[in-house]
Amino acid sequence: MFTSEFEPVYCIEGGTLQLKCTVYSETIDVHWFKGDMEIKENENIHIIWADKTHLITFKHAKVSDSGQYCIVAGKVQKQLEVTVQALFKCPLKNITKMEGLEACFECEVEKPYPGVWYKDGKELKSSSNIKINTIQESVHKLTIFQTTLEHKGKYEIKINNILSGADLDIKEIPDAIKQMSEHDRSIFLEAAKNGTAARYNIRIILVGKQRVGKTCLLRRLMNEGIEGVESTDGINIEVKKCKINLQTKEWIFTKGNESPLSEYPNDQYADCGFWDFAGQKEFYATHQTFLSRNAIYLLVVDVSEDFEMNTFKKYIDFWLDNIHCYTVNDTDESMILTNDLLNPPVIIIGTGMDKVKDTGKTKDSFEKFINELLREHPKRKHLRQLCFLSNTKPSKDKKEFQTLRSDIFERANEIPKWGDNLPTRWIFLEKEIDRLVDNEEFVISYDKAKSLASKCSFSLEEVTLELDSFLKYEHEIGNVIFSEDIKSYIILEPKWLVDVFKCFVAPFQFQNQCINMHEWSRLQSTGHLSKMLIEKLFTKIQVLNLTENKAVALEERNEENTLALQILKEKKTFALEIMEKFDIIVKPITTANNEEYYIPCMMEATEFNQILKTFRVRNKKCSRTSWFGLEFNFLPPAFFNHILVTFLKKYSLCIVGDGRLAIYRGIGIFDLEASKCHKLVVCISEYSVAMQVWQFKKGERICYHEHMKYLTYIVDLLQQKYRIKLPYQCFLKCPDGTHHEIAERIYLSDVAKTAQHYCPKHPFHTLDELRRFWFEVCIKSLRKGKIKTREQQAVLNDRPCDTYCLCIDFKCFFQIIAFDG
Template sequence: MTLEDTLVRESGIDIVRHAIVSEYRIQVLVSDILNIPREILRWDKDARCRYVECAKKGTQTIHRARAMIVGCAGAGKTTLLKRLQKRSLHELQQVQSTIGLEVHEEVFEIAEDKADLRSFTDNSNKEGKALLSVMDFGGQCAYYACHQVYLSRRAFYLLVIDMSKSFNERIDRKFCDQEETMFADWTYGEYILFWMKSVHMYCDETAPVILVGTHLDKSTGQTTDTFYNSILEHLRFDKNLKKHLDRKRCFLVGLHSINDPSFNDLSDLMFCIASIAKEDRWKETIPADWALGESTLRYLRGQNRRIISKAEFQKECFGTIIEKYEQVPDILKLFHEIGVILNFREGVLSETVIIDIQWFVDAFKNIITDLNNVMDNVKNEEDWQNFYQNGYILDSLLEEIWSSKSFNVGSFKPKILQYMQRLGLLVVGDNQHYIPCMNKCTFDAAHEDSFKRWKNKTSVLVLRFQFLPYFIFCRLVVACITRTDGEWGFLNDQGLRLFKNVACFAYKGHGVALAVNHSSIQVQVFKPGNSFLEKKVTLEVRSTIERLLKELTGTFHKEIMYIAGYQCSMYEVFTEYNGCFVEETAIQRKGQMVCPRHALLHHHVLCESDILGYWKQDCGIQNAVEAASRQDNFIVAYEEGLRKFNFKTFEHLTKVGRDALQIYFDKEFPLRDLVSMSSRQENFRKVFRLNDGQCAKLFPADKSNPSSEKFDVTMMYTMLRNRYPRLQAPTKGWGRTPDTSDIRLTDDVERIRIYRNEIGHATEATSKLEKKELEEKARDLMEAILRLSNGVLKQEMMNALEGRT
């Protein structure tokens, strides 16, 4: 039964008209039964009805599969594609690393009688044929920002992995320049997780992933089973990612010599690719007029057209049959959503269609090229280096780059920039443009200290994702600038503005700080002077951020949404403490409660109004005078305690210092990291230079999970010190006494070690230190404790000052 026959039956029409957007499985079922593009079922009722009416007049079935080749730089992705195309050895030897993204439209035909790949060259005769397009993704992290244009559920994936590299090995900079980016010092294993999570996020649970292990000739002892098992072990903490894999979709390839029969023997892999591409999931039936639209787009691309107006398209498609022009917006909407064109139904963008996406992506990738592909013919190297560091590109440099690559932009430049801004790739300016993914400026210790001086701040709102691709933060920054009706401006106070991981804005007399870390986007609102924060403003900030995130993640897999929560202690927005995240639902309507994360360790008490007061409409704010009084009471008690201070209380205080060090240690070594080390004990023993006793604590003989509560100061200090290069070294370096003006957290780690040693090796002389000198040491130690624990241990400090433990 054809789709046309089905649609004219009341049941079929009714299903299409009333498909519910939120019920994903119903959409899939209806789409599979009727071979209707799944995107149609997410449209509103009127649009679905228009589709039905068009389909009644005639339909055409198309079979177009799409494969994405992804993986780390240098893994052999392009070489694999050339081998699938059965290119010569000479051509393979000439392969260079892919820059950005290469689109190979409909390069393979799937045979009707068997699952086999055939190179397709007859562009004039495509009707009734099953065709496969292939996208070759560049593995350099600089280009990940433009991958969003193509990653979608309308594809299956070949994840290419270099088997000669250990999962723990850091990627070679000659393949991927990661320095000063959010990907700095990533390992090959982290990139595997990145790609698997990217597939899961942009697609759905049914998106197949084919594992291809390359460089078999450089590996020893690898078999398909051992390689597949190692991937499963690497993904053991996320069962959802394993749903994309199948042992039958795992292959090993190597390049030995031309005399080796395995040189061109990719028959099993080709059979697997063809089998997936042949599935009915890629077969869809659309109205005949819409199929004519696809043919028209193909013809225009063949004429080297890049951008056209909507008026040009409807005239090329339907000529003088004006009554058919009303179908054009729906046709463009469908082809935009399935990734064939770019056309947004907003303002001036609605009148323009980018029909050559490869050309558009080339325009962007030529701007954001990394150091390995830097353009030698850029005349003003200083301007380029400034752009490469801070993300601000002068308009004159942009034109120079495009012209130096013989990239014919011409009068299309304003439209290209508008589209790039709409996609969240950049912010268009007058004389310069801002590209967040190129910003390598670090929010360093000086900026942190500047931020800490703001006294009036909200708690830290944490939006925690199951998987958070860094470039969502880049797109959010662009959206805050471009989609807030000009109300969000730049904050220039104290040099706080835009960094690779923090962005500061001004909004209605308040400052708004956004920060990104491994799993969360964090928000904090602050205000200068002694004036109080306005709850109306903080609620508007939250509403705006959540609205923008909903728009940016609207096409994501339904499970990839965030959980709202808070840092249970008053940490700053730019810090990530995984052990201090408490979900919003766990705090609401609880008044005062023992912290669910720290109850046993620190008897930490949460006040609902302090944490939720500025972020929830139905939660009252703690009286500002009372809150200030509580702070003043602590300061009074702090100073009173110092006046009574003696060597014995200093000894008590060093024990609190040990607990502060543990809080910081737990942030840098979360339990999941400690557990993962157990499988490679000998390796980590050497990395962290642990002795037998310390190894026994880190790797318990009974196979139970290690606990930092059992680690002493020496062990935690040793592991933190050897966390290089992830941790920034103390100001004067490891093993040296910091000055009181040195306030990096690693400076405080040194302080805890030094003062613990002073107590541990105390002599009669040191126990009789002058009160002034002892008080200075105590003040220095307590400030270190406050910073490392971010205020969690205030009560423990007061107990120590009063001589109680």
């Protein structure tokens, strides 16, 4: 039947495949089979015959066309082996890259053909950030030099009508890394080249006034009993005390668990750390150190109390305002959710349900109270839900606490930092740190940290640079305390710093051992922190309260062969430096070059009238400038401290007759020049900061714009440092007025409305009278009509008194022009 030989046929995918046979007679029918199925013509298969020759053509061969073919002529069959070789020797492979790194797709083909690249179905061309090239005609490459989140998608290359595709997954750079310097970001990306992994972390912060059940609630959430609970001394932090299974959502606690929590894999379990904040106002100066935008806040209130009490409202408002600061602004995309909610999330927990008669009525009343209190204020967008329970008389199965745990886990998924992708070796170093903390080693030297980093495969050539970037990131998210300018030690467990803070910043009931000390009384009245009191307070810190015998015992185990007593001394010095870094303590500048520490937040309040008497300000020989100030929508308590301490570090404090420094609670009085005839007064009150100058020389007309400029500069700097938003407006006030009273404040945004302002002490004030100490040249220039355009303003910017006050607010500037015109 057949007159032709049948040799195996080979072709490349996408090419034309032809199978041919000849028979000895034109009348013989030929049929083509693959397996049991006869092959029929279609758009890709064409079957023809001419005379004795029969031909089947596959226009575009597929790999699936490979196999045994059977040709039947009459009753005779012949077998033919067909092999279609895949066009792509090496097809495209899925890629996962960290945002900012280079991504390169590469494939190799059996035969040189041109190719066309696509992303999500759209053709790609070479650009400044994308390079498409071919190597030796058979290797095709697409390189994205610097990836962004927009590059995520499906990439394909079409060669000879054959497609090869793969996915590009871009992992977002952690928010904390984005806020760091370009140098630190490049260090992070270099480390990420060797692999990344996700790490999940939940920080839960309990806030509220004292004695509402925060610590008991923490115990219940940790599956512990509440026996022996006392009022929280400062801030009690239960850090990484449990893990959460990401799949089952099961909470795993230390108690009754055989394996250390640090041994659980980071990609399967989330770290969960609780921070229990003290409710006493004296501790508020320390809170800002530990608050975070990447946290879940549990605002605890006792619903058995009277809702309508002013203090009840104040505490809820205070904490929601504090949390709302961390939104930065309402247009911050990382803080806004699709359903118009804001991060950080807040769950209000009403405790004391066992003390109310009608639980249903109490729940309804409290929900109504919250709705009326918050109304349309943006801070209500942080609120996720209300939860009601009793710590002392929970339900039999304690199901309400399990429900709360589940809710906390769901809220964690809304946090931008949830599931941060980190370089793998950074996660290894985190685990090494966790092991040290498990062994209660809370503070280590920088040299030991370098040794750990090397062990975790940090770059040997640049171990210090990468370690610093790692530590900055860990500091930013609250895992460790690290400062580049105090690198001698690193605090691995923030609880260690909390213990230090608790010793120095605590109400009387927590300082029984110091009540009868003369140094403690002096601290309360003058803010002075004596060396003797420092040593006494350090005895409250367990790791710093070691006898000489214990220190010698430590010395024998010290692998670095350094005297243990010397290490203790260094750690105490380090503790003081850290507190100074966080503005808890300060060494004020004085003409006597004072080297003593002060704690402004621990001082008792002094009446401003008493201070005026001390300096004889009401004497006829003293004249006072108008007040210039900033009024905030809300000012966290810690910022009172930050602002005052910043002035104490720059300006020289006055010395009062008895030799004490002129520092008071919320007030500092500074000498502006050597003659001490000009004294700058900085006063911080609720939601405002104001300054005034006392002049003990007659006839001098001085513009103090540079001090006003410094005030606004440090406020803006502090907002950047702590990444919070504190809107404010500038105001002026009568020289004889009281700085903290809102009445009779003249806001700069309103100065165009009237030329004169009523004053209870005087008939009226002109704008010139109030502004001349802070904006003197501006007013003169405006009155003379010298400034009418921005270009004219720019010319005057070289003059000492024009530069800042003209730039402070263009809106205000043009209002002044309209007023004087």
